[in-house]
Amino acid sequence: MTSQGNGLKSKIAVVTGGGRGIGRAVVDRLLADGASVLTCGRGNRPADLAAEVFWVQADVGIAADARTIVASAREAFGEPTILVNNAGVQLTKTVVETTDTDWDLVVGTNCKGMFNMCREVLPFMTEHGGSIVNIGSISGNVSDPKMAIYNASKAFVHGLTRSVAIDHGPKVRCNAICPGWIMTEMAADGFDLARDPARARADAFARHPAGRLGAPDDIANAVAWLVSDQAAFANGQCFVIDGGLTAASPLQPELF
Amino acid sequence: MSGKLGGKVALVTGGRGGIGRAICERFIAEGATVFAADLSDTGSMGAASGAAAAFVQLDVTSEDQVKAAMGTVEAAAGKLDVLVNAAGIEIEKTIEHTTLEEWNRCFAVNVTGMFLTSKHALPLMRKAVSGGGTASIINFGSYDGFIADPGLAAYCASKGAVHALTRAMACDHGPEGIRVNAICPGYIDTPMLQCFFAGAGSGGGGRTIEALRDAVRNVHPIRNYGTPTDVANLVNWLASDEARYASGQLWVLDGGLSAQVQQMRL
Numbered sequence: 001m002t003s004q005g006n007g008l009k010s011k012i013a014v015v016t017g018g019g020r021g022i023g024r025a026v027v028d029r030l031l032a033d034g035a036s037v038l039t040c041g042r043g044n045r046p047a048d049l050a051a052e053v054f055w056v057q058a059d060v061g062i063a064a065d066a067r068t069i070v071a072s073a074r075e076a077f078g079e080p081t082i083l084v085n086n087a088g089v090q091l092t093k094t095v096v097e098t099t100d101t102d103w104d105l106v107v108g109t110n111c112k113g114m115f116n117m118c119r120e121v122l123p124f125m126t127e128h129g130g131s132i133v134n135i136g137s138i139s140g141n142v143s144d145p146k147m148a149i150y151n152a153s154k155a156f157v158h159g160l161t162r163s164v165a166i167d168h169g170p171k172v173r174c175n176a177i178c179p180g181w182i183m184t185e186m187a188a189d190g191f192d193l194a195r196d197p198a199r200a201r202a203d204a205f206a207r208h209p210a211g212r213l214g215a216p217d218d219i220a221n222a223v224a225w226l227v228s229d230q231a232a233f234a235n236g237q238c239f240v241i242d243g244g245l246t247a248a249s250p251l252q253p254e255l256f
Numbered sequence: 257m258s259g260k261l262g263g264k265v266a267l268v269t270g271g272r273g274g275i276g277r278a279i280c281e282r283f284i285a286e287g288a289t290v291f292a293a294d295l296s297d298t299g300s301m302g303a304a305s306g307a308a309a310a311f312v313q314l315d316v317t318s319e320d321q322v323k324a325a326m327g328t329v330e331a332a333a334g335k336l337d338v339l340v341n342a343a344g345i346e347i348e349k350t351i352e353h354t355t356l357e358e359w360n361r362c363f364a365v366n367v368t369g370m371f372l373t374s375k376h377a378l379p380l381m382r383k384a385v386s387g388g389g390t391a392s393i394i395n396f397g398s399y400d401g402f403i404a405d406p407g408l409a410a411y412c413a414s415k416g417a418v419h420a421l422t423r424a425m426a427c428d429h430g431p432e433g434i435r436v437n438a439i440c441p442g443y444i445d446t447p448m449l450q451c452f453f454a455g456a457g458s459g460g461g462g463r464t465i466e467a468l469r470d471a472v473r474n475v476h477p478i479r480n481y482g483t484p485t486d487v488a489n490l491v492n493w494l495a496s497d498e499a500r501y502a503s504g505q506l507w508v509l510d511g512g513l514s515a516q517v518q519q520m521r522l
Binding site for chain 2: 161162165166169170173208209210211214215218221222225230231232233234235236237239240241242243244245246247248
């Protein structure tokens with residue numbers, strides 16, 4: 001992790017789903033850049049979370065919980081002017097396999113959760129300024145197989161990113177980062193379940209012009225730039241960070 | 257300034273123009289050794305002020321001059337970490353009014369120039385990545401490469417070509433540690449933009465230049481044009497090691513302009 005110094009000093013940030021993975025890297029980076037950070041998750045506070053980070057046990061998919069998250073930030077630090085909507089769940093199912101409960105979980109967290117959080121912070125940000133970064137996905141631009149509702153939920157994230165940007169300017173900026181394959185616990189588990197884990201890993205790496213999967217810090221670097229004053233003219237965009245994966249055609253015969 | 261580019265060597269084409277000059281100044285402030293390549297030492301804006309990058313005479317459409325420019329960089333610095341292809345021209349015409357000569361000139365500067373500088377920069381960039389790490393090529397595309405502005409046909413087409421070339425180079429040279437991205441600016445307040453507003457063939461429609469300027473400004477969700485500094489901020493990030501995983505992408509920087517559907521005047 002590289003810090004930009006205290007570029008976010010005296011800023012107040014809410015990062016959803018900061019318990020682990022990409023969200024945790026974002027929390028640590030914003031903290032290192034000088035921001036006061038609150039994060040949340042459905043479980044208990046992780047033991048290794050930095051002491052100065054405020055933790056709220058909450059489900060962003062529930063409107064009352066979103067209200068509690070923002071109210072907690074207000075009480076602990078003041079009104080947040082940075083919101084990173086990172087909380088999300090993945091589901092490996094086709095449309096036919098998806099149950100009503102699955103739908104409620106994925107759409108509830110990834111779509112309604114983002115909506116709930118934006119609705120809570122926007123009245124203040126519209127008046128006083130703020131920057132929202134949503135974690136979308138390359139899966140919202142091009143589909144991953146057997147991840148139907150997840151793919152669609154990320155396209156929703158990209159669409160709402162643009163809407164917030166054009167409805168709540170000029171003081172609010174809203175952008176999305178669309179990560180590709182990031183080596184989190186979730187991705188590692190996926191490889192371990194493959195028929196030939198070593199071959200699955202080698203194949204995945206070979207599909208990336210960068211020759212590797214992303215790290216959570218790669219995404220945190222981009223989020224830190226987007227919420228900083230350096231990105232004052234960046235608005236309404238969905239920026240892909242995927243090591244070149246989606247710049248290449250998915251048809252690479254030498255890999256078959 | 258934090259010195260994000262300490263130890264890096266950069267070449268910026270169009271380096272004495274509106275955006276190129278801001279990029280050079282930022283790179284110098286971040287600790288890089290910078291070469292500003294342009295047709296003339298003053299470019300489109302008169303004499304440079306403040307800390308100026310070393311000037312390299314370059315017409316990007318001439319392969320001989322490109323080779324000579326890379327030779328200058330090699331002799332002075334021995335490697336190249338960052339290549340910014342910012343040289344570009346606009347032809348403000350529909351295809352009907354564009355002559356073959358103008359069309360060829362637009363592609364020669366905007367596309368062929370990028371091909372030539374990138375091609376001849378590769379050996380120097382390989383030297384930069386030989387100890388690990390990444391080198392970075394940053395091309396200038398445009399939001400006009402996605403959606404068209406009226407009366408800019410050759411320019412729009414050339415920028416679409418830049419976007420495709422960016423992806424192709426990222427795929428081909430990513431494995432050796434060379435990242436390739438394009439920045440796609442919207443309306444940035446430069447001499448080129450002021451020429452566009454003043455141009456009779458640019459769709460001014462008899463309105464005053466001021467009325468046209470205000471109208472275009474107000475179509476932006478952020479209600480303003482960008483500045484060369486805004487562009488330099490993003491170029492600086494893409495050039496730095498912070499962007500080590502960013503490659504093959506088109507980075508639109510337009511104040512939200514292209515996030516919206518065209519605004520109907522009902």
